[in-house]
Amino acid sequence: MARILLIVGCGIAAFKAAELIRLARRHGHSLTPVLTAGGAHFVTPMTLAALAESPVYTSLWDLKDETEMGHIQLSRAADLVLVCPATADLLAKMAAGIADDLATTLLLATDKPVAVAPAMNVRMWQHAATRANVATLKAHGVQVIEPVEGEMACGEYGPGRLPEPGEVLAQLNLGSSAPLVPSGSQAEVDVRLAERPSTSFGMGGSLSGHHILVTAGPTHEPIDPVRVLANRSSGRQGFAIAAAAAQAGARVTLVAGPVSLPTPGGVARIDVETAEQMMAAVEGALPADSAILVAAVADWKVRASPSKLKKEDGPPELLFSLNPDILKTLAAHALRPRLLVGFAAETDDLLAHAAAKRERKDADWMIANDVSGDVMGGSHNHVHLVSETGAEDLGQAPKDEIARRLIARIAEELRAR
Numbered sequence: 001m002a003r004i005l006l007i008v009g010c011g012i013a014a015f016k017a018a019e020l021i022r023l024a025r026r027h028g029h030s031l032t033p034v035l036t037a038g039g040a041h042f043v044t045p046m047t048l049a050a051l052a053e054s055p056v057y058t059s060l061w062d063l064k065d066e067t068e069m070g071h072i073q074l075s076r077a078a079d080l081v082l083v084c085p086a087t088a089d090l091l092a093k094m095a096a097g098i099a100d101d102l103a104t105t106l107l108l109a110t111d112k113p114v115a116v117a118p119a120m121n122v123r124m125w126q127h128a129a130t131r132a133n134v135a136t137l138k139a140h141g142v143q144v145i146e147p148v149e150g151e152m153a154c155g156e157y158g159p160g161r162l163p164e165p166g167e168v169l170a171q172l173n174l175g176s177s178a179p180l181v182p183s184g185s186q187a188e189v190d191v192r193l194a195e196r197p198s199t200s201f202g203m204g205g206s207l208s209g210h211h212i213l214v215t216a217g218p219t220h221e222p223i224d225p226v227r228v229l230a231n232r233s234s235g236r237q238g239f240a241i242a243a244a245a246a247q248a249g250a251r252v253t254l255v256a257g258p259v260s261l262p263t264p265g266g267v268a269r270i271d272v273e274t275a276e277q278m279m280a281a282v283e284g285a286l287p288a289d290s291a292i293l294v295a296a297v298a299d300w301k302v303r304a305s306p307s308k309l310k311k312e313d314g315p316p317e318l319l320f321s322l323n324p325d326i327l328k329t330l331a332a333h334a335l336r337p338r339l340l341v342g343f344a345a346e347t348d349d350l351l352a353h354a355a356a357k358r359e360r361k362d363a364d365w366m367i368a369n370d371v372s373g374d375v376m377g378g379s380h381n382h383v384h385l386v387s388e389t390g391a392e393d394l395g396q397a398p399k400d401e402i403a404r405r406l407i408a409r410i411a412e413e414l415r416a417r
């Protein structure tokens with residue numbers, strides 16, 4: 001198990017460092033975070049310290065740091081130094097040997113392997129100066145974890161995005177054969193990565209270079225420590241959509257409520273229980289090119305009793321309050337996906353209800369889903385795609401065929417937008 005000195009640079013991708021810490025620790029690695037002044041604008045030392053269960057080092061001039069552990073020692077106590085995310089500025093300083101803060105001083109002083117995971121605007125990444133700095137770093141033996149293609153927080157498209165934390169870890173030489181997937185782990189919020197299926201379209205797929213975010217399954221709202229408010233959603237349609245997106249070459253994040261379905265190949269899965277946890281996981285996964293919200297999110301949460309409700313106390317009065325509306329929140333989000341797709345499960349007036357819901361929630365598409373039969377939990381579905389221009393019948397078919405048809409339409413639409 002490796003001891004990683006993790007230098008967190010500036011940028012919107014800094015929040016992924018938090019996820020990286022959690023994932024790496026789950027695989028037995030230990031992390032000592034160093035947060036740059038810029039990084040601290042995006043993620044707090046408190047968050048990193050809590051996740052790493054380690055002090056977070058921020059300043060060269062913090063005497064406490066020097067007495068606790070000198071900066072030379074700090075870098076030498078690690079097996080590996082990882083800069084994630086690495087800015088263009090950090091890469092330039094590393095290439096030039098500049099040491100003007102704690103992070104750059106550590107990087108110059110270390111005698112351990114160094115890896116950088118750059119994340120920046122596409123033009124900055126492609127600039128001749130950055131290209132030259134990256135070449136210099138490679139010549140110095142620094143491992144460069146290449147950024148992936150996708151939409152940037154700034155709205156531009158191209159290479160420059162930090163890969164998912166699981167991919168960053170997978171590329172590091174951590175001297176461990178432990179798989180990145182803990183078997184059967186069902187933590188409250190759990191990240192699992194599955195192998196890419198051999199049928200993947202890879203780089204040539206119709207969604208290659210795109211990030212697709214999918215929610216699936218029900219949510220469970222606790223009533224007391226042993227009881228929950230749930231619904232009949234099986235998660236099958238959402239899982240089939242995540243699988244179809246991965247097979248079309250997309251990077252897929254699947255935020256799943258409590259279901260017992262296997263993770264589709266090539267999909268990064270985050271398990272949640274409640275609507276609030278689902279909201280947090282979805283926001284944490286942004287930006288995405290398209291979000292397909294298939295989950296049957298409980299509209300209401302219950303004021304949960306801290307102790308088990310007893311029968312002899314008579315029928316309980318449950319106090320409800322509104323849950324966040326994930327679809328509506330995404331529609332108004334600064335990082336709104338380009339194509340926002342909701343599902344409208346209705347038992348009557350299918351198309352009219354779906355069209356009204358599309359407008360009310362400011363979604364681009366609403367997939368109208370007739371749940372008057374045994375659709376919830378069943379293997380087939382019949383859906384209509386409701387957009388601004390009208391309704392299109394996608395037919396009745398097994399859920400994985402419906403998923404493929406929908407993903408093909410999404411790929412077409414993303415190309416056109």
Ligand code: CTP
Nearest residue numbers: 293294295297299324325326327342343344345
């Ligand atoms: N949805 C969501 N967050 C919620 C509720 C719903 O993201 N708190 C999403 C669902 O995932 C789905 C769409 O909104 O994509 C429509 O869900 P639905 O439950 O049909 O919408 P409601 O506004 O709750 O309508 P209804 O009154 O019919 O329950």
